[in-house]
Amino acid sequence: GLFVITAILGWLKLKYGLNFVDEGYHMTESWRLSVGDHFLKDKIADILLLYTLINAQLFKIFPNITLLGFREIQYAFALLSCSIVGLALFSVSKKYWYLPFILSVFAFTGLDACGVISNLNYYTYSHLFLILYISLVLLGLSSRSIVLRRCIFLASGFVIWLLSLVELQLSVLAVSPILIYAFLRYSKPEMNSF
Numbered sequence: 001g002l003f004v005i006t007a008i009l010g011w012l013k014l015k016y017g018l019n020f021v022d023e024g025y026h027m028t029e030s031w032r033l034s035v036g037d038h039f040l041k042d043k044i045a046d047i048l049l050l051y052t053l054i055n056a057q058l059f060k061i062f063p064n065i066t067l068l069g070f071r072e073i074q075y076a077f078a079l080l081s082c083s084i085v086g087l088a089l090f091s092v093s094k095k096y097w098y099l100p101f102i103l104s105v106f107a108f109t110g111l112d113a114c115g116v117i118s119n120l121n122y123y124t125y126s127h128l129f130l131i132l133y134i135s136l137v138l139l140g141l142s143s144r145s146i147v148l149r150r151c152i153f154l155a156s157g158f159v160i161w162l163l164s165l166v167e168l169q170l171s172v173l174a175v176s177p178i179l180i181y182a183f184l185r186y187s188k189p190e191m192n193s194f
Contacts, residue, residue, distance in 0.1 A: 030055030129163035
């Protein structure tokens with residue numbers, strides 16, 4: 001009940017407040033790319049923050065999308081990531097009762113845990129892809145099927161690639177699948193339980 005109430009309140013708060021400096025900038029830069037600006041010629045300032053390429057694709061798919069539309073997409077991603085991380089934690093711990101209490105905070109704030117910018121930018125995309133990556137790794141580690149485990153780990157690698165696309169400096173996390181593989185390969189089987 002608490003999770004549902006905070007999710008409803010989080011949805012209702014999306015239409016309030018606007019940060020012209022950050023939120024306006026994030027949307028304007030992405031929109032410019034969707035209408036013909038060249039990424040490297042016209043927009044070299046944010047070369048490490050490639051989230052604008054993802055947002056530009058959203059502008060191409062939904063040409064008349066508004067700022068509220070982007071906030072709603074971000075919020076839908078937040079609820080999806082809450083569901084996936086809840087499923088991953090349940091698959092590991094086999095306990096459910098406390099998860100809605102914990103995740104209800106994020107059901108209100110969305111992917112920006114501070115709740116300041118409810119939009120799709122390098123903060124929210126980073127949180128989304130990091131949550132998805134950790135969730136997929138946990139689901140992969142708890143999977144009994146070798147084929148399913150490999151598919152889940154492949155999906156986690158794709159999510160890590162998206163994370164490095166959003167912020168280039170986060171691409172150092174791409175080494176983590178290799179470390180996890182080495183740990184699983186060379187550790188004792190009883191140590192593999194989470």
